Every structure is written in structure tokens, then in C-alpha cells.
Amino acid sequence: xxxxxxxxxxxxxxxxxxxxxxxxxxxxxxxxxxxxxxxxxxxxxxxxxxxxxxxxxxxxxxxxxxxxxxxxxxxxxxxxxxxxxxxxxxxxxxxxxxxxxxxxxxxxxxxxxxxxxxxxxxxxxxxxxxxxxxxxxxxxxxxxxxxxxxxxxxxxxxxxxxxxxxxxxxxxxxxxxxxxxxxxxxxxxxxxxxxxxxxxxxxxxxxxxxxxxxxxxxxxxxxxxxxxxxxxxxxxxxxxxxxxxxxxxxxxxxxxxxxxxxxxxxxxxxxxxxxxxxxxxxxxxxxxxxxxxxxxxxxxxxxxxxxxxxxxxxxxxxxxxxxxxxxxxxxxxxxxxxxxxxxxxxxxxxxxxxxxxxxxxxxxxxxxxxxxxxxxxxxxxxxxxxxxxxxxxxxxxxxxxxxxxxxxxxxxxxxxxxxxxxxxxxxxxxxxxxxxxxxxxxxxxxxxxxxxxxxxxxxxxxxxxxxxxx
Ligand SMILES: [Zn+2]
Numbered sequence: 001x002x003x004x005x006x007x008x009x010x011x012x013x014x015x016x017x018x019x020x021x022x023x024x025x026x027x028x029x030x031x032x033x034x035x036x037x038x039x040x041x042x043x044x045x046x047x048x049x050x051x052x053x054x055x056x057x058x059x060x061x062x063x064x065x066x067x068x069x070x071x072x073x074x075x076x077x078x079x080x081x082x083x084x085x086x087x088x089x090x091x092x093x094x095x096x097x098x099x100x101x102x103x104x105x106x107x108x109x110x111x112x113x114x115x116x117x118x119x120x121x122x123x124x125x126x127x128x129x130x131x132x133x134x135x136x137x138x139x140x141x142x143x144x145x146x147x148x149x150x151x152x153x154x155x156x157x158x159x160x161x162x163x164x165x166x167x168x169x170x171x172x173x174x175x176x177x178x179x180x181x182x183x184x185x186x187x188x189x190x191x192x193x194x195x196x197x198x199x200x201x202x203x204x205x206x207x208x209x210x211x212x213x214x215x216x217x218x219x220x221x222x223x224x225x226x227x228x229x230x231x232x233x234x235x236x237x238x239x240x241x242x243x244x245x246x247x248x249x250x251x252x253x254x255x256x257x258x259x260x261x262x263x264x265x266x267x268x269x270x271x272x273x274x275x276x277x278x279x280x281x282x283x284x285x286x287x288x289x290x291x292x293x294x295x296x297x298x299x300x301x302x303x304x305x306x307x308x309x310x311x312x313x314x315x316x317x318x319x320x321x322x323x324x325x326x327x328x329x330x331x332x333x334x335x336x337x338x339x340x341x342x343x344x345x346x347x348x349x350x351x352x353x354x355x356x357x358x359x360x361x362x363x364x365x366x367x368x369x370x371x372x373x374x375x376x377x378x379x380x381x382x383x384x385x386x387x388x389x390x391x392x393x394x395x396x397x398x399x400x401x402x403x404x405x406x407x408x409x410x411x412x413x414x415x416x417x418x419x420x421x422x423x424x425x426x427x428x429x430x431x432x433x434x435x436x437x438x439x440x441x442x443x444x445x446x447x448x449x450x451x452x453x454x455x456x457x458x459x460x461x462x463x464x465x466x467x468x469x470x
Contacts, residue, residue, distance in 0.1 A: 009054055129193070
């Protein structure tokens, strides 16, 4: 048994009463929180002195993409969703070797840990199911990093129809230098999609001392059959996991059908408490009610939605209707960072401006999205998302002795409106110290990793033929 005491900090518990304890402490026993309070009796093996800073739950990032972090800054940003997806992201992700995926995963995890993330949901949209080596290369890195990850094992079981294939052809014609994959490159039949997903769950779910999870993940509505959606829900139920999909991100996705994407998902039985939908930008009031009625969860990918100009997800309406909303940093080449506290600061201000109402998305609700509501959004509120006895010891410590955080009479306000994300000093996941004094402990030398990432990215961009300018 090992005991670690985090002490001398303001503990933002995110418990049911949202207690904030000045000069508090958290006792960790092995991988679990053993005590939280102002007076904690302990004879610990290690002491982490927060030096008057904040002790908060490790952050939960509800929707991310890992591999394409290497494309950061590599393309002209004046591209809309499909232009970016089919000319930049997809060809590059498909071209990556397992070793390149591993480099991307190391860079991603290093940045995420430094931003206080202890759990992330990867909604992988470029899975080559005939060979798991890229998947395994990434999962091995996550294991080594010590973070908690959900791998959304993306599948497509419907080929693009003629109209969509023509649209893709028209979009891809813009960039003849790019080594485009065939439009069907990712498509597999429904039975294979579900059986491979099941095999991956059997092989890896619960590994890394329970830190790794695998979810079935139909990628998008356009490339998933009704049977694919039903199968994903069935697997989620059977293995007591969740399922995630991208939904209603761009206007074009909603135009050609007579019923909304959300209505369609309800009709095929995909909505429900085990479902986390990324985006939900182009949805109406009725769709929001349908999400609430079915307890379907949403990942709000604020920054990527702004960067791709897909619009404001009706998050305020969702919250008013009782929908559980987590926050996702989405693609690191669209955001362009992995920094939930930075994103939530922008999101909470932007929704106020959009609604012309400073009362919407208040600071407590905004912080909840990264912690306890993030945990709810991934079906893990029983063991993650707050600092409470019996929960997993996923914890971040911030140095708040900074001019921009002074004065800070309300720690929650400071966390959402002032913190930039770079104040995180120490991170624990399942009681293990992943970062100490801002140095990531589990992934080797960071400066060497940065050099390797630069070189790998440059080689990839060159090989795929991504144009430097429009
Ligand atoms: Zn996504």
C-alpha cells in the first residue's frame, strides 16, 4: 500500500455540494482517494505540497483525435469541413505508419497531461481494420503515458452513395498533389465491423490496470447502416461500455434527409444513456428534447466548431433541457491545442456573446463540463470527475501564484475565466504521478519528443503532398 498526501492547497472537490476547501488536503491510497478535507490524518509515503495553489479533479476530454496532431499548422486554414477532412486529415491519417501514430500519441499525451487531462475519449475516424498495428501502437503509448483513455473504435459499414462520391471527387479535385485514398478505403461490411470491434473490446478493454476502455464507434451517419448503429448499441450494452459517433456537425449533413439526424438515430434505436454524440451543432429544439428524453450525452467541441465555422452548438438549450454535456478539444490541428481549460474559457465567453446574455454557461457549469459532467458524459460518474472518497485518484495541482490569477476570491471563477491551462504543475492518474513540477514523468525526454515530432510531421506532409498554400 502506498499513500500520497496532497496538501496546502484549495481543494475544488466538484462533489455534489461543489465544496471548495481552502487550505485543504487529499489523501491518496494506491489508486483511490482515501480522504478529502481540511484536516486529514495521515502518515504518507509521499507529500505533494500545492504551495497554496489549487487541487482539482483531473480533466476529462470527451472528444479528441490523436493521430492528426502532426498536421498542426500544415495547411491553409481557409477550408471547410469536407475540404479539410478529405483533402488533409483523411489522406494523411491513412498514410501514417504505426510508428508515426506512436509519435503522434506521445506528443498528444504529453500535451494533454501538461494541460491537466487524465481521461480522453478518442473518436478515431480512420481505422484500417485489416491490421490493428496502428491501433495497438497508440494504445501501447497511452498505457506507457499512464493516462486513462477511451478508444472509440471507428467503423464505416456503408459506401458513400453516388451523389456523395461525386461530391468527394469534386472536393478532392482541388488538391491533385494529395495522395487521396479511395472513397471506399475505410468501408467494411457490417458483420466484420461489429465482430472486429467486439474482438478489440475483448483484447484491450480494461487493460492497463483498467485505464483503457474500448467503445464501438460508428463514425458518421452517412457511412453507417441502421444495423451498424443497432449493433454498436448492442455491444455497448453487452460489454457495459458506451458508444460514440459524430453527429450533425455541418449544415450539409442535415440538408438532404426528410428527418433530422437525431430523429433518425432515435428511430433506429441508437439514442440512449450509453450514447455520446460529438458535435450536435445543427440540431433544433425538438432534437434537444429528444436527446434529453433519451439521456443521450453530448460532447461540445467548441473550438473546432469555431475554427471550421460549423457554428454554435445549442449548448445553452441542451443544458436548460437537462442534457449532459462534456467538452471535447477535438482535432489538435483545428483547435490548435489540447487544452480543455483554455477551451472552456473561450466557450463560456463566446456563448454569452452569442446569446447576448452574460448569465448563460456560468463558471460552475463550465467547470462541470470538464469534470463531473464530463464523467457523466462518458458513463463514469461513479468513479471519476470529482475529488471524493472512494473515487479514482485522478488529480491535477495548479500553481495559482500568478499575476493573472490575483486576486482570486472565487477559485471556480478563476479556473474558468483566468487560468490559461499552463498553470498545471502536477498530475496524478489512478494515484500514479504522471507529471511533477511540469515535467511529464512517463514518456521520456520532452525536448527529444518535440524534435522527433517535427521531423515526423514534415516527412508525412511532404509524402502525402499537402499543399503549403491554397
Ligand atoms: Zn471529431
